[in-house]
Amino acid sequence: MNKENMLQASESVEISESCDNSKLATLPARYFNRELSWLAFNERVLAEATNRNYPLLERLRFLSISGSNLDEFLMVRVAGIAGQVRRQIEEISIDGATPSQALSAIHEKVLQLETVQQEAWSELKRLLGDAGVRVIGDEPLDKAGEAWLTDYFLEHIMAVITPQAIDPAHPFPFVANQGIGVLFSLTREADDSPVMEMVLIPSSLPRFVRIPGEEAAWISIEDLICRNTDQIFPGFAVNGHGVFRVLRDSDIEIEEDAEDLVRYYRTAIQRRRRGIVIVLQLQGKFDPAAEDLLRNQLGLDRALIMKTDGIIGFSGLSAICDEDRPELKFEPYSPRYPERILEHDGDIFAAIREKDIVIQHPYESFEVVIDFLRQAAGDPDVVAIKQTLYRAGKQSAIISALIAAAEAGKSVTAVVELKARFDEEQNLLWASQLERAGVQVIYGFVDWKTHAKVSMVVRREGEGHRTYCHFGTGNYHPITARIYTDLSYFTADPAAGRDAVRLFNFITGYVEPKTTEVLAISPISLRPKLYECIDTEIANAAAGRPAAIWAKMNSLTDPELIDRLYDASQAGVEIMLVVRGICCLRPGIPGLSEHIMVKSVIGRFLEHVRIWAFANGAEMPNRKAHVFITSADGMSRNLDRRVEVMVPMRNKTVHDQVLDQVMLANLLDTEQSWMLEPDGHYERVGESDNPFNLHRYFMTNPSLSGRGASIASGRKVPKLSLRRGNI
Incomplete structure (x- = not known):
């Protein structure tokens, strides 16, 4: 147990033995550390990779998710704490830890978690192999398999990769965030001189490649490259190689005086790709000289070094999860369409007028949320639509419906949140498309994210207008709606409609509501x-x-x-x-x-x-x-x-x-x-x-x-x- 954990444990005892509530209220140990609690969450996700009640490819998916989760945690949360340490900021967390104490405890826990991930992968690789889904490395294949790998490499990989000599005449190449590379230790056969070469793997290449055949066989892109060194380096003897991966600081800090938020984000996204290295992952038996080279050239400061004989980049395993083996996956599930809306012949507005509706995704189809906007777009009595957009995905029917409504002459307002982490670039694209269609696009507050999930439709009915609202607990994202449990609440309650107007006026015009009726x-x-x-x-x-x-x-x-x-x-x-x-x-x-x-x-x-x-x-x-x-x-x-x-x-x-x-x-x-x-x-x-x-x-x-x-x-x-x- 390290010093920080000992301190936390001793304070726990003091809490459990104390009856002085005023003293309890001042003890930092009444809180758990935020970062360590997140790592405990990812441990629970990872535990599902060993859950024998789940099919094998679903277990692999949980392993992949745990890897993706950990990458984002390191690139954002840990990068922020490492930055505090570098700048000597001694801001104490709610559990009483300094940034340096927190960073040390996090690094220790991350290394433990990575060990468990490797153990889970080792077991799953063996079990999947027994089930006919093999992941190969450098082991030999039959003649047809070897020939296919060589042909695939020459046709799809060779022209894309760029080997680069590492010497004083060649500057050290930039390694992108989440970039994977291979360092080769070579000897030139003509004069027996040592040479070090680097091959950076472009992100456009697949992380894993499937070898054709009835029995599934997959190979990682780095292993495929290493199997073809004779094609890349003719006239050289390969003494050894090492695979590495880099994670960089990927958070975007908002400058309050940013004059043009759109322009600021376009440049900030580029800066993020070149952030400070916060993790260096090393696979295989690295040549000490090559490792020293990486450490020096990448400018590591407070970075975590992770070494393994297993694989790096667990998130890439998601490609194998797509293998067409239904018996190794959960039984397919098709969401139901809300029955009361069907009873109104699909007229969503009639169903809402009759009574409020609550829908639970993914058990009930997200299509009803899309249909709410589609019907509004095509309804001649709808005069206005207002919509918040935090995450909408890359193929968004929501965006299409808003564009169709604007092109039909309706007043459409979209609040697009540029600060939705890792969706900034996609949201900039959506905003541009919406504006071209005539949608009034608002970016909200500079220093606050608009995270509310609200859609509002104003419809002409009788002598006046009725407002229909959708309030959600999740994003307007058709893909995540299949796997995230969320609630969609539809209402035509006039009080909710009036409050929704106040909410949008607050976001678009900074008109703070003095009071609200229900929200x-x-x-x-x-x-x-x-x-x-x-x-x-x-x-x-x-x-x-x-x-x-x-x-x-x-x-x-x-x-x-x-x-x-x-x-x-x-x-x-x-x-x-x-x-x-x-x-x-x-x-x-x-x-x-x-x-x-x-x-x-x-x-x-x-x-x-x-x-x-x-x-x-x-x-x-x-x-x-x-x-x-x-x-x-x-x-x-x-x-x-x-x-x-x-x-x-x-x-x-x-x-x-x-x-x-x-x-x-x-x-x-x-x-x-x-x-x-x-x-x-x-x-x-x-x-x-x-x-x-x-x-x-x-x-x-x-x-x-x-x-x-x-x-x-x-x-x-x-x-x-x-x-x-x-x-």
């Missing part, structure tokens, strides 16, 4: 609204009434919100939290958080729904409970530095669907759940007398979204009930 908007009123609801539960507990808080989110890191939940726990409020990712709240500490339970759900779908529910004086779940869906997580950035919305579920049907189905199912899940212990360790929920898998439950039961005639036909959703004491 809570950050950074104005969302935090105060949450505090108001928490304080009501504290008051109910003090008065002897039932008091409880149920919440579901992706991350919980804001210290003020955590302290408010600690206050509620100390008052006797029963709190159950489902936090998929980072959780800095320490549950189960006597005198501080003994009434707080935290769990994380990791499974086939990525849990992304954000819900808050407050008991309001009755046992949960109940009809009186205050229930909200939101685009915001429990993070300072969401509450203070982003434009977010929180929407109350006032309609009885959608209220019960969100609370008694979605929220309760997450609390009841046993097969995909991990419990957070007071020491920060996550323990997988063991076997249960009443096993429950929330993903399977929603995949096999009728739609949430106004089941209409399906209820009369007997296809009812089984009623869930809370087994108190078993969660």
